[in-house]
Amino acid sequence: MKIAIIGAGLTGATIARLFAVNGHNVEVYEKASYPGGLAYDYDLSGTMVSHYGPHIFHTDYEDIWNFANKFGNFIPIKYKVQALTRKGWLPYPINRESIIKVCNSIRSMKKEIAAGGVLKENHGYELNLHNYETKALKCIGNRLYKTFVKDYDAKFHGRELCNVLPELFDGINVDEDDHKNYFYKDTFIGFPKHGFTRMIEKMLNHSRIIVTFNHEIGQKFLIKIREQFDLIVSTASPDSLLNYRHTIIPYHKSSFTFLSCDTNWPTPTVKFCIKDIPFINGVDYKRLHKGTNSVVMMEMISESGDRLYPIRSKWNIFLHQKYANELKEHYGVISVGRLGSFKQISMALSISQSIAFVRRVTSLYNKYNNIYKVKGEL
Numbered sequence: 001m002k003i004a005i006i007g008a009g010l011t012g013a014t015i016a017r018l019f020a021v022n023g024h025n026v027e028v029y030e031k032a033s034y035p036g037g038l039a040y041d042y043d044l045s046g047t048m049v050s051h052y053g054p055h056i057f058h059t060d061y062e063d064i065w066n067f068a069n070k071f072g073n074f075i076p077i078k079y080k081v082q083a084l085t086r087k088g089w090l091p092y093p094i095n096r097e098s099i100i101k102v103c104n105s106i107r108s109m110k111k112e113i114a115a116g117g118v119l120k121e122n123h124g125y126e127l128n129l130h131n132y133e134t135k136a137l138k139c140i141g142n143r144l145y146k147t148f149v150k151d152y153d154a155k156f157h158g159r160e161l162c163n164v165l166p167e168l169f170d171g172i173n174v175d176e177d178d179h180k181n182y183f184y185k186d187t188f189i190g191f192p193k194h195g196f197t198r199m200i201e202k203m204l205n206h207s208r209i210i211v212t213f214n215h216e217i218g219q220k221f222l223i224k225i226r227e228q229f230d231l232i233v234s235t236a237s238p239d240s241l242l243n244y245r246h247t248i249i250p251y252h253k254s255s256f257t258f259l260s261c262d263t264n265w266p267t268p269t270v271k272f273c274i275k276d277i278p279f280i281n282g283v284d285y286k287r288l289h290k291g292t293n294s295v296v297m298m299e300m301i302s303e304s305g306d307r308l309y310p311i312r313s314k315w316n317i318f319l320h321q322k323y324a325n326e327l328k329e330h331y332g333v334i335s336v337g338r339l340g341s342f343k344q345i346s347m348a349l350s351i352s353q354s355i356a357f358v359r360r361v362t363s364l365y366n367k368y369n370n371i372y373k374v375k376g377e378l
């Protein structure tokens with residue numbers, strides 16, 4: 001098959017590599033001048049810097065870890081994060097220590113949640129699930145909510161949480177164990193020795209893969225190439241490929257401020273769960289990657305920038321699906337990856353979904369040897 005892939009991020013590169021080793025010819029089009037997408041990183045005078053915030057690979061699946069390691073030569077790490085809250089620095093995600101510091105005991109937290117999130121005598125009204133705040137209160141109780149969610153998520157959404165749709169709150173991890181690791185559910189956690197960009201470059205380095213950088217694909221180009229390729233796979237956002245003909249699918253965007261200084265934060269990566277600090281996250285890259293140059297990055301939600309976090313309201317999910325269906329029907333384009341699926345996916349999930357996608361296409365192709373039937377079933 002002759003396959004076009006839009007985007008040279010981790011999803012595009014994994015799919016390209018797997019098709020190429022299966023004997024297919026792949027052309028990748030990337031709008032940036034470098035590969036990597038959101039995982040783009042570089043060495044800044046002796047310190048590895050991730051351009052879009054710290055990227056740590058984490059998975060519980062050994063085969064996914066081994067696959068990534070073929071290209072990345074990973075250094076296993078322990079990844080801890082603390083949150084600056086109105087109660088001071090606390091471990092994050094919420095663990096036993098944070099619960100005890102905020103709620104005095106696990107029993108007291110459970111009692112509060114069982115009472116409907118907030119002790120009724122404090123508020124005097126019944127809770128409902130009509131907005132983000134009430135849903136979060138019901139889920140974790142008043143004290144954890146005020147400490148970890150109220151200010152952080154209000155900065156994230158740009159408004160008071162009583163004015164945010166309840167469906168946008170998709171839970172928060174509260175673990176009663178004493179774990180100290182941010183990805184405490186996963187066994188394999190690490191970072192490629194020379195960074196993700198180098199790892200992705202290595203994936204794309206194959207005799208049957210051609211990569212064209214600085215090439216943004218739009219609707220005109222899709223019309224031009226749809227007859228030239230058997231399959232077009234896109235990791236771009238479907239609305240951008242169709243010139244936003246309905247309306248823009250909304251994402252939260254961030255601005256990143258880089259500072260040349262050192263920190264005394266308790267962990268190299270921190271969250272700011274207090275109102276007074278406008279930033280949401282901070283990372284001290286020198287400490288995180290044991291570098292030599294002082295580089296601190298501060299993240300703040302902003303109106304402009306790259307599309308980072310999908311705003312998954314029911315309407316936006318519908319809008320995304322409409323665009324993706326149109327792309328498939330009119331141009332035969334299959335949408336995948338974080339932008340193609342309109343979901344926040346980890347890098348490990350990006351790889352496992354890509355493996356599953358290529359397996360499915362290849363098995364259908366071997367079964368039918370007819371690309372139109374393959375596309376029909378995708």
Ligand SMILES: Cc1cc2nc3c(=O)[nH]c(=O)nc-3n(C[C@H](O)[C@H](O)[C@H](O)COP(=O)(O)OP(=O)(O)OC[C@H]3O[C@@H](n4cnc5c(N)ncnc54)[C@H](O)[C@@H]3O)c2cc1C
Nearest residue numbers: 007009010011031037038055056217236337338345346347
């Ligand atoms: C702030 C943040 C932090 C994260 N941290 C972690 C982490 O610590 N660990 C983890 O596992 N995951 C993390 N993730 C998730 C991780 O970034 C993604 O899983 C991964 O990058 C998915 O890659 P992708 O290829 O699907 O998308 P992307 O990386 O977005 O790649 C899409 C590519 O397509 C290109 N493109 C877009 N439109 C066009 C077009 N029209 N024409 C040509 N090219 C186009 C883009 O330039 C880009 O290179 C984080 C995500 C965010 C937002």
